[in-house]
Amino acid sequence: MAAKPGSAPVTYSPNLGQKTRPPIFKDNDLDWVRPDGRGFHQCRPAFFRTGAVNSASGSAYAELGSTKVIVSVFGPRESKKAMMYSDTGRLNCNVSYTTFATPVRGQGSDHKEFSSMLHKALEGAIMLETFPKTTVDVFALVLESGGSDLPVVISCASLALADAGIMMYDLVAAVSVVNVFGKNLVIDPVLEEESYQDGSLMLTCMPSRYEVTQLTFTGEWSTPDINEAMQLCLDACNKLGKVMRTCLKEAASGSQE
Amino acid sequence: MVGLSVGEKHFIQGGIAQDLRSDGRKRLTYRPIYVETGVIPQAHGSARVRLGATDVIASVKAELGKPSALQPDKGNIAIYVDCSPTAAPMFEGRGAEELSTELSVALQRCLLGGKSGAGAGIDPTSLVVVEGKVCWDLYIDGLVISSDGNLLDALAAAIKAALSNTGIPKVDVAADATSDEQPEVNISDEEFLQFDTSGIPVIVTLTKVGRHYIVDATSEEESQMSSAVSISVNRKGHICGLTKRGGVGLDPSIILDMISVAKHVSEQLINKLDSEIAAAEASEEES
Numbered sequence: 065m066a067a068k069p070g071s072a073p074v075t076y077s078p079n080l081g082q083k084t085r086p087p088i089f090k091d092n093d094l095d096w097v098r099p100d101g102r103g104f105h106q107c108r109p110a111f112f113r114t115g116a117v118n119s120a121s122g123s124a125y126a127e128l129g130s131t132k133v134i135v136s137v138f139g140p141r142e143s144k145k146a147m148m149y150s151d152t153g154r155l156n157c158n159v160s161y162t163t164f165a166t167p168v169r170g171q172g173s174d175h176k177e178f179s180s181m182l183h184k185a186l187e188g189a190i191m192l193e194t195f196p197k198t199t200v201d202v203f204a205l206v207l208e209s210g211g212s213d214l215p216v217v218i219s220c221a222s223l224a225l226a227d228a229g230i231m232m233y234d235l236v237a238a239v240s241v242v243n244v245f246g247k248n249l250v251i252d253p254v255l256e257e258e259s260y261q262d263g264s265l266m267l268t269c270m271p272s273r274y275e276v277t278q279l280t281f282t283g284e285w286s287t288p289d290i291n292e293a294m295q296l297c298l299d300a301c302n303k304l305g306k307v308m309r310t311c312l313k314e315a316a317s318g319s320q321e
Numbered sequence: 322m323v324g325l326s327v328g329e330k331h332f333i334q335g336g337i338a339q340d341l342r343s344d345g346r347k348r349l350t351y352r353p354i355y356v357e358t359g360v361i362p363q364a365h366g367s368a369r370v371r372l373g374a375t376d377v378i379a380s381v382k383a384e385l386g387k388p389s390a391l392q393p394d395k396g397n398i399a400i401y402v403d404c405s406p407t408a409a410p411m412f413e414g415r416g417a418e419e420l421s422t423e424l425s426v427a428l429q430r431c432l433l434g435g436k437s438g439a440g441a442g443i444d445p446t447s448l449v450v451v452e453g454k455v456c457w458d459l460y461i462d463g464l465v466i467s468s469d470g471n472l473l474d475a476l477a478a479a480i481k482a483a484l485s486n487t488g489i490p491k492v493d494v495a496a497d498a499t500s501d502e503q504p505e506v507n508i509s510d511e512e513f514l515q516f517d518t519s520g521i522p523v524i525v526t527l528t529k530v531g532r533h534y535i536v537d538a539t540s541e542e543e544s545q546m547s548s549a550v551s552i553s554v555n556r557k558g559h560i561c562g563l564t565k566r567g568g569v570g571l572d573p574s575i576i577l578d579m580i581s582v583a584k585h586v587s588e589q590l591i592n593k594l595d596s597e598i599a600a601a602e603a604s605e606e607e608s
Contacts, residue, residue: 263434277568280430282433
């Protein structure tokens with residue numbers, strides 16, 4: 065499933081408009097470099113591919129650095145009999161980890177928090193009224209956890225929904241930023257950076273509508289930091305959205321041939 | 322959830338648009354808040370907070386435990402929320418599971434700070450008794466008794482009140498403990514240590530109805546919301562956490578505007594809550 069060595073993955077890195085990039089090395093952390101040698105405001109190369117699972121209505125595979133995620137979408141299919149009548153469709157999301165996804169062997173069980181976050185991030189983008197009385201299931205599996213798992217899951221899931229032909233207002237792109245050592249904003253953190261974070265911010269948005277579908281903060285943030293981090297995320301989401309769109313276009317033109 | 326007629330819905334939406342809500346409040350006014358502390362004698366600290374018809378209890382229990390190997394200098398804090406079926410029939414059985422998890426996660430995100438513990442309301446390093454060996458495990462439990470909207474703000478206020486009511490027993494460590502053995506500890510029955518609760522943030526939930534947003538929405542008003550943003554702000558005016566609910570997307574500039582409104586509202590809320598907590602503590606000592 066990995067990217068072919070010949071085809072270089074499309075990279076993207078956000079710029080801060082007219083703002084100059086802050087110096088990477090501040091006075092007292094001269095020896096600190098990101099583990100994979102990226103700049104603080106540079107995302108990992110993103111690789112997306114649709115159609116990873118044949119039996120699903122739609123599916124997508126995403127790989128950012130060592131974070132590998134597969135999402136399949138089933139439906140719309142009839143809601144369970146026990147469910148009450150609803151004139152809008154239902155979205156059912158589930159995120160799980162494989163037992164070998166984390167450095168320490170995990171339980172491989174469902175991740176309830178991520179499942180509800182995925183639901184909240186996607187529901188604003190899907191036109192639920194187009195499939196009344198039915199349910200769309202979104203199942204995400206984290207094959208390898210390499211940091212920023214949830215944002216990758218969300219981006220990948222919106223691509224899988226698009227692949228399944230579910231009507232959406234726009235693709236949903238998600239990016240996270242962490243605040244390391246209280247002063248450096250680091251975008252798209254890897255696992256190691258996530259464990260050292262003082263605070264984190266995750267933003268999911270629909271790039272062409274410029275609308276935020278979900279936003280979470282943890283840790284203490286001052287207003288200038290919030291502004292900078294949000295701008296950084298929005299910019300990165302925009303670029304990630306373009307990468308996702310290209311992937312969909314490629315898939316569509318490939319199937320026509 | 323709330324059965325409203327078309328007329329009632331229009332009345333609520335129209336009132337919010339004209340800055341005069343169904344119960345006579347303005348958009349950014351809280352309902353009167355009542356705090357009672359020490360309601361559960363079995364716990365180390367407890368508080369009951371009423372916000373209109375919303376009624377919640379928070380209790381704090383402390384147990385001696387072992388710090389995790391990854392963070393030997395930090396105690397553990399767990400926050401759980403339970404929605405009782407007494408509040409609403411739909412909370413029966415597994416019905417409350419989704420809401421309980423959502424509230425617990427939101428509170429953990431808002432009160433416990435980042436992974437490294439920075440920005441946390443309670444300093445987890447203050448819970449350590451012997452580094453790497455013994456620490457206090459703090460269990461914070463919230464219970465929803467009656468629900469009339471704005472549960473998250475009420476729960477956060479109750480937790481803040483319960484923590485300022487909490488006394489952790491003083492622990493004496495036997496001095497002759499060897500380095501690799503579990504040290505012997507002596508828990509005092511008389512001396513208690515109090516937390517510094519000034520850094521604990523409050524949560525302000527801004528509910529967007531139509532083009533405007535309101536604080537402290539009742540359940541009728543919540544049924545009309547398009548989205549809600551819960552922002553936790555501490556005394557310094559720093560944002561300690563943020564969660565968004567509701568499916569409708571928001572423009573980034575609106576979110577930034579909401580953050581600045583929340584900061585402004587939180588100043589009054591913190592002062593009001595602190596004076597209520599102080600009054601509750603005083604009346605508890607009298608009785």
